[in-house]
Amino acid sequence: MGSVQIVTTILAAAITAVAVVLAVRAVMKMTAVIRLGQPAPERFADKGARTTKMLVETAGHTRMLKWSVVGAAHWFVMVGFIVLSLLVLEAYFEVVSTGGGLPIVGHWTVFGLVTEWIGILGLVGIVVLMAIRLRNRPSRPENRSRFTGSTMWQGYFVEWVVLLVLIFGFVIRGFKVATDHFEYPVWATPLSHAVGAALPAWPAGVSVAALIKIMISMTWLIVISLNVTMGVAWHRFLAFPNIFFKRDPEKPAGSGLGPLRPMTSEGKPLDFEEADPEKDQFGVAQVEQFTWKGLLDFSTCTECGRCQSQCPAWNTGKPLSPKLLVLSLRDHAYAKAPYLLAGGGKDLTGEEKATEAQLAHMDVLALAEAERPLIGSAEEGGVIDPDVLWSCTTCGACVEQCPVDIEHVDHIVDMRRYQVLIESSFPSEAGVMLRNLENKGNPWGAPQNTREDWTKGLGFEVPRVGEVDDFEYLFWVGCAGAFEDRAKKTTRAVATLLNEAGVSFAILGEGETCSGDPARRIGNEFVFQMLAQQNVETLNEAFEGREKSKRKIVATCPHCFNTLGNEYGQLGGEFEVVHHTQLLAHLVSAGKLTPVQPVDGGVTYHDPCYLGRHNRVFAAPREVLGDSIQGELTEMPRNSERSFCCGAGGARMWMEEKIGKRINVDRVEEAMATGAKTIAVGCPFCSTMLNDGVNGKGAGEDVEVVDVASVLLRSVKPDAPAGEKETAPAAG
Numbered sequence: 001m002g003s004v005q006i007v008t009t010i011l012a013a014a015i016t017a018v019a020v021v022l023a024v025r026a027v028m029k030m031t032a033v034i035r036l037g038q039p040a041p042e043r044f045a046d047k048g049a050r051t052t053k054m055l056v057e058t059a060g061h062t063r064m065l066k067w068s069v070v071g072a073a074h075w076f077v078m079v080g081f082i083v084l085s086l087l088v089l090e091a092y093f094e095v096v097s098t099g100g101g102l103p104i105v106g107h108w109t110v111f112g113l114v115t116e117w118i119g120i121l122g123l124v125g126i127v128v129l130m131a132i133r134l135r136n137r138p139s140r141p142e143n144r145s146r147f148t149g150s151t152m153w154q155g156y157f158v159e160w161v162v163l164l165v166l167i168f169g170f171v172i173r174g175f176k177v178a179t180d181h182f183e184y185p186v187w188a189t190p191l192s193h194a195v196g197a198a199l200p201a202w203p204a205g206v207s208v209a210a211l212i213k214i215m216i217s218m219t220w221l222i223v224i225s226l227n228v229t230m231g232v233a234w235h236r237f238l239a240f241p242n243i244f245f246k247r248d249p250e251k252p253a254g255s256g257l258g259p260l261r262p263m264t265s266e267g268k269p270l271d272f273e274e275a276d277p278e279k280d281q282f283g284v285a286q287v288e289q290f291t292w293k294g295l296l297d298f299s300t301c302t303e304c305g306r307c308q309s310q311c312p313a314w315n316t317g318k319p320l321s322p323k324l325l326v327l328s329l330r331d332h333a334y335a336k337a338p339y340l341l342a343g344g345g346k347d348l349t350g351e352e353k354a355t356e357a358q359l360a361h362m363d364v365l366a367l368a369e370a371e372r373p374l375i376g377s378a379e380e381g382g383v384i385d386p387d388v389l390w391s392c393t394t395c396g397a398c399v400e401q402c403p404v405d406i407e408h409v410d411h412i413v414d415m416r417r418y419q420v421l422i423e424s425s426f427p428s429e430a431g432v433m434l435r436n437l438e439n440k441g442n443p444w445g446a447p448q449n450t451r452e453d454w455t456k457g458l459g460f461e462v463p464r465v466g467e468v469d470d471f472e473y474l475f476w477v478g479c480a481g482a483f484e485d486r487a488k489k490t491t492r493a494v495a496t497l498l499n500e501a502g503v504s505f506a507i508l509g510e511g512e513t514c515s516g517d518p519a520r521r522i523g524n525e526f527v528f529q530m531l532a533q534q535n536v537e538t539l540n541e542a543f544e545g546r547e548k549s550k551r552k553i554v555a556t557c558p559h560c561f562n563t564l565g566n567e568y569g570q571l572g573g574e575f576e577v578v579h580h581t582q583l584l585a586h587l588v589s590a591g592k593l594t595p596v597q598p599v600d601g602g603v604t605y606h607d608p609c610y611l612g613r614h615n616r617v618f619a620a621p622r623e624v625l626g627d628s629i630q631g632e633l634t635e636m637p638r639n640s641e642r643s644f645c646c647g648a649g650g651a652r653m654w655m656e657e658k659i660g661k662r663i664n665v666d667r668v669e670e671a672m673a674t675g676a677k678t679i680a681v682g683c684p685f686c687s688t689m690l691n692d693g694v695n696g697k698g699a700g701e702d703v704e705v706v707d708v709a710s711v712l713l714r715s716v717k718p719d720a721p722a723g724e725k726e727t728a729p730a731a732g
């Protein structure tokens, strides 16, 4: 070992020792913060499925590859990071000796070949990512950037570290080539040989370059250890557990989509018959009341802004960005943590847990952070502004896009639950809807005895459950389908088509009440449970003696479809629920319904969030429309998984939209830009929102918003007396 190698070895050892000590301290701190969260025992079930999913999503980059260029570039950088960590390890042998290398594998040509090409592709990948970040930087005024609000220096820092580590990997190899210490052939390591040809035969070059590489790597480790909220770096480690512990590992995509989690207290679902707000946690009022998985979510956010770029609230000028919401919760959790870890915190009655003596020794900044309300305006020092909380439509676009499986919607609804159930604090206009649900069993407050009015004048009998010996499908009409004029036309169209196809079905009639979706999404779990229990009881009675596969329900409202199919299981109601577009697609393909007259004028289709993204029903409505128009649909730019919300979900239907551009107008402009004369929908709420949007633009004469079922009915029975063409009886 020469004098240069002695110096490089000492310096490498010193900086590594500092970095490792700081990294261990950072991991302990992060673990302690995450452990402050509430229990979530269900996250430990299905370990096999979880492991498989984690490996598929990370190694296959299945979420990232939805954005093909970024996904591919990131994949090479990720693989480069994992494989080339071995080369950082090898650098420790190279600071000691010019000819040093990893024991055993370090002498294999295969190792040289693989690391060479991963290094080259990693270089290309990181340059692409740097270019994308620069092109989308928030400082460019023409950009409404997905990086707005991200901590940009952290992103640039991480990317430069990756770039320099990769470059110095080739410089080390180049010096080995130049000094004749390189064992791999030219064909396996062409770039290393090319670099070597340009470098002098400096004997100390290998050790000095290896030291620089170690210095860069350890500087990175020191910086991220001193910044535990630096998700853009920490996600390299945290993404693995965050994906492993995702809500539903069996789901093909978006574990946080579809059903909401039941309300839990200390890890157990809350039973409202016995629940006591002084003993049980009702939603989330303090950041430590999220589960540990919630705190892990916040820690894992990479600040990539994919969620933000798709959010309808953010894109129409509302203050909500799912990314900024997650970052606010993360920063608050880590700032408050010293107070909590020192014994501080409020119990469920709001009393301080720490003694005077404990409080006296606490960090003042942490104490000040602890005083901030979780939900509150800027003047109140709130972490999340109420306008942010109530802007969410629960459309799930954020969850769909998040590459590390953060479950934004669950966190938003958990915070809403506390606001509604304990604080009674929510947009006042939604109070009428909640009162109507409690008193009348539907959001409009329509009399229950008018639920069957839509059946009048159909020309055939619509039987009620109990009136027929047997039926294949229970037709769940839903409140909109029973009381809202436009939706009643869809109900009639579906009934007409089912009758035409010879499907035996029956309705609950006055036995049906609201599925509870708007109550649950606004956060009123109590009203949801009340309605859902009543419906589960009614449905279980209707299907008595039948196995699950024969407990078939068809629903026209995606919110009912989602609630009955995905959430009633939490209350003992197991049913096979299909959306009407699925059943109609089946009936057409089985030859039971035959479209005869093509519907012309061009048709575009708006995916309802709770049908498409939340439940992956993308194909069936498109098949029905394709058969009806006997041609190709005109797709909007934002369709299928990336469809843009109509603005009604998350109980937003019942709240005023006072900030920014109206979401339905944004969507209608996109639909009208396709030139289609018909905007087909599969949801009564989308229908209302888009109709309002079209009428607001004064285009009601030129563009029509109709349900998929009505389009099919026009094609199957061009002269049908029922359906869209007919004026439905007015709601009673």
Ligand code: SF4
Binding pocket: 307, 310, 311, 312, 313, 314, 320, 321, 322, 391, 392, 393, 394, 395, 396, 397, 398, 399, 408, 409
């Ligand atoms: S669910 Fe939709 S509206 Fe809510 S934060 Fe996510 S993207 Fe935005």
Ligand code: SF4
Binding pocket: 300, 301, 302, 303, 304, 305, 306, 307, 308, 322, 323, 326, 398, 401, 402, 403, 404, 405, 406
């Ligand atoms: S998509 Fe996920 S990781 Fe990216 S900013 Fe949003 S929450 Fe964070």
